[in-house]
Amino acid sequence: MKGKKVFVIGAGMSSFGEHWSSSLRELIVDAAVKAIADSKIEGKDLQAIYGGCMASGQLTGQEHIGALIADYLGINPLPSTRLEAACASGSVALRNGIMAIASGFYDVVAVGGVEKMTEVSTELASTALGGAGDEEWELFNGATFPALYALMARRHMLEYGTTEEQMAMVAVKNHANGAKNPFAQYQKEITLKQVMESAYVASPLKLFDCSPLSDGAAAVILASEEFAKKICEKPVEFIASSQASDTIALANRKSFTSLKATQVASKEAFTQSGLKAKDIDVAEVHDCFTIAELMAMEDIGFCEKGKSGKFIEAGETKIGGSIPVNTSGGLKACGHPVGATGVKQVVELTWQLRGDANGRQVKGAEIGLTHNVGGSGATSVIHILKKAF
Amino acid sequence: MKGKKVFVIGAGMSSFGEHWSSSLRELIVDAAVKAIADSKIEGKDLQAIYGGCMASGQLTGQEHIGALIADYLGINPLPSTRLEAACASGSVALRNGIMAIASGFYDVVAVGGVEKMTEVSTELASTALGGAGDEEWELFNGATFPALYALMARRHMLEYGTTEEQMAMVAVKNHANGAKNPFAQYQKEITLKQVMESAYVASPLKLFDCSPLSDGAAAVILASEEFAKKICEKPVEFIASSQASDTIALANRKSFTSLKATQVASKEAFTQSGLKAKDIDVAEVHDCFTIAELMAMEDIGFCEKGKSGKFIEAGETKIGGSIPVNTSGGLKACGHPVGATGVKQVVELTWQLRGDANGRQVKGAEIGLTHNVGGSGATSVIHILKKAF
Numbered sequence: 177m178k179g180k181k182v183f184v185i186g187a188g189m190s191s192f193g194e195h196w197s198s199s200l201r202e203l204i205v206d207a208a209v210k211a212i213a214d215s216k217i218e219g220k221d222l223q224a225i226y227g228g229c230m231a232s233g234q235l236t237g238q239e240h241i242g243a244l245i246a247d248y249l250g251i252n253p254l255p256s257t258r259l260e261a262a263c264a265s266g267s268v269a270l271r272n273g274i275m276a277i278a279s280g281f282y283d284v285v286a287v288g289g290v291e292k293m294t295e296v297s298t299e300l301a302s303t304a305l306g307g308a309g310d311e312e313w314e315l316f317n318g319a320t321f322p323a324l325y326a327l328m329a330r331r332h333m334l335e336y337g338t339t340e341e342q343m344a345m346v347a348v349k350n351h352a353n354g355a356k357n358p359f360a361q362y363q364k365e366i367t368l369k370q371v372m373e374s375a376y377v378a379s380p381l382k383l384f385d386c387s388p389l390s391d392g393a394a395a396v397i398l399a400s401e402e403f404a405k406k407i408c409e410k411p412v413e414f415i416a417s418s419q420a421s422d423t424i425a426l427a428n429r430k431s432f433t434s435l436k437a438t439q440v441a442s443k444e445a446f447t448q449s450g451l452k453a454k455d456i457d458v459a460e461v462h463d464c465f466t467i468a469e470l471m472a473m474e475d476i477g478f479c480e481k482g483k484s485g486k487f488i489e490a491g492e493t494k495i496g497g498s499i500p501v502n503t504s505g506g507l508k509a510c511g512h513p514v515g516a517t518g519v520k521q522v523v524e525l526t527w528q529l530r531g532d533a534n535g536r537q538v539k540g541a542e543i544g545l546t547h548n549v550g551g552s553g554a555t556s557v558i559h560i561l562k563k564a565f
Numbered sequence: 566m567k568g569k570k571v572f573v574i575g576a577g578m579s580s581f582g583e584h585w586s587s588s589l590r591e592l593i594v595d596a597a598v599k600a601i602a603d604s605k606i607e608g609k610d611l612q613a614i615y616g617g618c619m620a621s622g623q624l625t626g627q628e629h630i631g632a633l634i635a636d637y638l639g640i641n642p643l644p645s646t647r648l649e650a651a652c653a654s655g656s657v658a659l660r661n662g663i664m665a666i667a668s669g670f671y672d673v674v675a676v677g678g679v680e681k682m683t684e685v686s687t688e689l690a691s692t693a694l695g696g697a698g699d700e701e702w703e704l705f706n707g708a709t710f711p712a713l714y715a716l717m718a719r720r721h722m723l724e725y726g727t728t729e730e731q732m733a734m735v736a737v738k739n740h741a742n743g744a745k746n747p748f749a750q751y752q753k754e755i756t757l758k759q760v761m762e763s764a765y766v767a768s769p770l771k772l773f774d775c776s777p778l779s780d781g782a783a784a785v786i787l788a789s790e791e792f793a794k795k796i797c798e799k800p801v802e803f804i805a806s807s808q809a810s811d812t813i814a815l816a817n818r819k820s821f822t823s824l825k826a827t828q829v830a831s832k833e834a835f836t837q838s839g840l841k842a843k844d845i846d847v848a849e850v851h852d853c854f855t856i857a858e859l860m861a862m863e864d865i866g867f868c869e870k871g872k873s874g875k876f877i878e879a880g881e882t883k884i885g886g887s888i889p890v891n892t893s894g895g896l897k898a899c900g901h902p903v904g905a906t907g908v909k910q911v912v913e914l915t916w917q918l919r920g921d922a923n924g925r926q927v928k929g930a931e932i933g934l935t936h937n938v939g940g941s942g943a944t945s946v947i948h949i950l951k952k953a954f
Contacts, residue, residue: 177570179668199701224808233623237704239696240651243943246810246911247817253829256944257657260647262629268646272661279568279668307621307628312588315626419613419644421635428636440642495944554632555645 178447179278182413183404183564185397186215187526189519190510192392193361200229200292201248207393207516209248211523218405219249223282225256228269228289229515234304236292244290262308263464265289266394266518267419267557273398274417277316283403287340289519290393301389304348305514308551319396322465323388324426324552326378329467331432333498335371336482338470340380344371345488346466347384352379353495354505356535361390361511371559385466390511395519409565410530415451415543416560418444424554433482435553438475445558446477453477456499456560457541458528460521462549463506469493472503472547476558488535500538503528521546522559529563566837568667571799572793572953574641574786575604576915578908581781581900582750589618589625589681590637591830596782596905597638600912604786605796608638612671614645617658617678618904623693623891625681634677651697652853653939654678655783655907656808656946662787663806663839671791678908679782690778694903697940699814711775711854711939713815715767720821720878722769725871727859729769733760734877736773736897742884743894745924750779750900774855780899783920798954799919804840804932805832805949813943822871824942834934834947835866845888845949846930847888847917851938852895858882861936862890864911865947889927892917910935911948918952 188210190203198206204227210217229241238244239258246256261268270472273287293301303350305316309324349367354360374383404411420440423429429436446452455477461476463469470484478499479487487493493501502504504510504524507517525544527533544561549556577599593616601608606738615942618630618872625672627633628647635645650657682690695704698713705838712789714783721727737757743749755773763772793800809829812818818825835841842865850865859873867888868876876882893899895908895915916922931952938945 178670230630231622233620233693234628236700237696238700239620239623239649239693240698240813240943242650243810243939244699247813247943252811253809253826256810257661257808258649259647259661260628261631268631269662272648272664273662274669275664275668276607276668279569279664281664281667303626304622304628307626309629310633311625312629326569419646420642421632421645422641423636424629425635425636436952463774550632551629554629554636554662 177416180280181401182274182277182414183399184403184526185399185408185411186211187360187396187523188214189523190392191359192390192513194294195391200232200238200290201244203292203391203393204245204288204290205248207395208286208354211395213395217284217397219251221284222251222254222286223278223514224285225254226269226285226287227258228265229258229263229440230260230265230291231307231488235296240472251565261555262550263514263555264518264548264555265515267548270304270518270522271417271419271557274414277398277400284399285399286394286395287519288393289516291396291513291515292391293513294391295391301475313425322378322381324379324465325465327426329380329433335433338485341417342485342488343385343466344368346463347371349494350502350506350508353503353536354509357505357510359503360507360509361388381465387507387512390513392511392516394516394523396519396522401507411514411564412526412529413562413564414559415562416445416448418448419557422554434471434475435556437556438472438547441556441558442476443521445560449560452564455543456545457543458498458503458538459501460504460524461501461547463502463508464512476547495536496539503533503538517550521548525561529561566805569669569801570790571663571666572788573915574788574793574797574800575600576785576912578783578912579601579781580748581779581902583683589621589627589679592681592780593634593677593679593740593780594637596784597675597689600784600786605658606673608640610673611640611643613665613674614643615658615662615674615676617654618647619651619680620651620693620696621656624685645749646930650944651939652903653902653907653937653944653946656937658913659907659948660808662804662945663803666787666789673788674731675784675786676908677782678905680902680903680904681780682778683780694739694947702814709886711767711770713855714856715770716815717748717821718769724822729831729876731874732774732855733757735852735858736760737881739852739891739895739897741890742752742925743898746894746899748896749898750777776853776896776901779902781900781902781905783905785908785911787938800953801915801918802951802953803948804951805834808946811943815941823860823864824941824945826945827861827936830947833947838942838949844932845934846932847892847927848888848890848934849893850890851911852891852897852938853901854894862926866879872941884925884927892922892927901923907937907946910937914950918950
C-alpha cells in the first residue's frame, strides 16, 4: 500500500437490529464513543471524521451526515465528511480515511458507518435500496434487489449446478456464527429445513436467503504508525485497500455469475499486500443474499470458479474450516444497516486479529480480508488487515 | 499542504440551468468529457473518480453516483466514489481527490460535482435541501433554508446596521458577472430597484437575494507534479485545502452573524499557504443568499467584522475592485446545482488563473480562493489555488 502506514487502534459498534427508539444520530454516537473508548484516545485527539451512509436522505430526510456526526460527538470544528457507494459506503469511508492518514494530512481519524432503515415502510426502504442499482433502467421498471440477485443465482445454478440447498447452507452457517455475536440482529441458529421451507421472495431466493433491513452503526479509529505506537497495545495494520467499479445495471455485464469489480479489487489487494487467497485466515464478505457469498468465494479466489457450492458443503468456510467466512454472522445474521456494513466488517476482523472474538474466535488468526459490495456489483472494495503486535 | 503537490490540469462544466431534457448522468458526463478534453489526457489515463452530489436519492431516486459516473464515462473498473457534505459536496470531493494524489495512491484523478434539481416540485426540492440542516429540529418544524439565512440577515442588520440595499448590491454585482459567463443560469444584468421590488421569500430576504434551483455539473482533472509537468502547459496548483464543521442546527451556535466553520477553515488555509487575505487576487464564495456573501467577506478576512455592507457599497468586490468576488456569477446568477458548486468554483478559478475567463477576466490574477458552505454553515471548505506556469 502506498503512502504512510495505517493502523486500526480502536473499534466499536452498536448492536444491529430494529432500533425503533434510537435515531440515526444516536446509533452513530453509540458506535463512535465505543471506538474512541476502545482506542484510549479522547474525542479531542481526533483530526477528521469519515462517515459512510447510503440513503439517509430517503430513509430519514437527513443529509449532511458528516457534520451531524461531528456535532453530536461534540467535537466541532473537526472536518467531517460523508461518503457513499451504496452498500459499500462504509468501505469507501474507510478507504478515504486510510488515504487521509497515508497522505500525512492527519495522524488520527475516526471512520464510521451508519444506516437507519426501519423508520419507513418496507416498500419505501426497498425503493431507496433500489437506488443502488440503475434507477432508470432497473428500479423504475420494477427490478428491486432480490430480483437482481435472483437472476445471478439462476444463472449460477444453470452454469455450475449450484443448488438451493447449497445457498441455504450459507444462511445456516452465518446464523450459527451470528448466534455467538452479541451485536447481531439474529442471535439464533436456523436449520437447513427452515431455510428451504421459507417463502420465495424472488425465486430461487427465499426469505432466509436474504439479509434483513437493519438499524445500526460501527466505527473504527485509524492512526499513523507514530501515533499508534504511542497509544495502542494491539494495533491492526491495513496492508491493502482496493476498490473497483462495474456497470451500474446488471444487464450491461458480460457475466451474471461473477462480479468483475470484486475480481479486479481482489487482484489489486493481493498485489498490494504480496499475499494470496490461501494466506487469509478469516474473511468478512458481502452476503446480502446467500448467492453473493458463494460468488464472492470464487471471485476472491478462495475456491475455483463454479465450485463454491461444493466449498460450502465441505464446511470449508465454517469456523474451524480452511477459511472461516462471516464469523460476525455476515449481513445475513448480523444484519445489514447498509452504510455501517463495511465498517462492521473491519470491527469484526479487528476483534478476530486481537483474539477478542469471544465464542466465535478463529484460532491464531493473523490476516483478515473484508469484501464489501455496492449495489449488484457496480462497486466492490477489498481491505486486508494484519495483526501488528 | 502536506503530502505530494497537486495540480489542476483540466477543467470543464455543463451550462447551469433548468435542463429538462438532460438527466443527471448526461450532465456529469458532459462536464467530465470537457474536463478530460481540456487536460489532453484520455479517459483511460484516469486512476480514480471522486464525485460530489448532495441529494440525488431524494431528487432522482438514484444513489451510488460514483459507480454511475464511471459507467457512463465508459471507464470501468475505475474506483469511483461519491462524497456528500450538503451544498459543499463538490468541495469535499475535491479535498478527497487532493488527498488521493497527495498520498501517492494515484497520479491522476477526476473530480466531479453534479445535481439534478428540477425534476421534482419546488416543494420537494426545498424539503430535500432542508436535509442539509437539522432535519429533526429545523426542517421538521418548518424551517427551510431561506428562513435560516433570513435569521442570520436580521441579526446582521441589527448588530451592524447592514441594509437590505447592501444585500441587494451582491445580487446586482453577481448578475453583472453572470451576464458575461456563457455557462451561467442567468446571463442577465439586474438593477438594484428590481432586487428591492422583488417579493419577500423570508423577510428580509427577497426572491433576488436567493440562489435558484439548478441542474448542472462541473469537473476537474487533478494530477501529481510528475504527471502535470509531462502533459500540461498551464497547470494550477492547490496550495491549501481545509475543511471545518459546526453544529448542524443554527440554534446551537454562539453567533448568527458569522460562520465559525468558515473562520476556522480560512485560518487553516492561510496557515497552509503562508498567505493572507490581502494576497488573494480573485475569489469564488458561497452566496446561496446575498447575506452569505457579505458574511463570507468578514469570516474569510477580506474586510473587518461588520463592515461587509460598506465593502460591497464601495465596489471592492467588483471586477476591477480590490478583491473581485464571484466572477462566475456565484451561486446567485451562475446557478447552484448543489453538488456541482464547489467544483464549479475551482473551474472558474482555473480559467481565471490561466487567463481564460473571457469578458470577466481579472487582470493578472495569480492566486484564487474558493469558499463553499454546507447547510447553514455546519461544513465549510476553503481551497487556495495558484498559477503554476
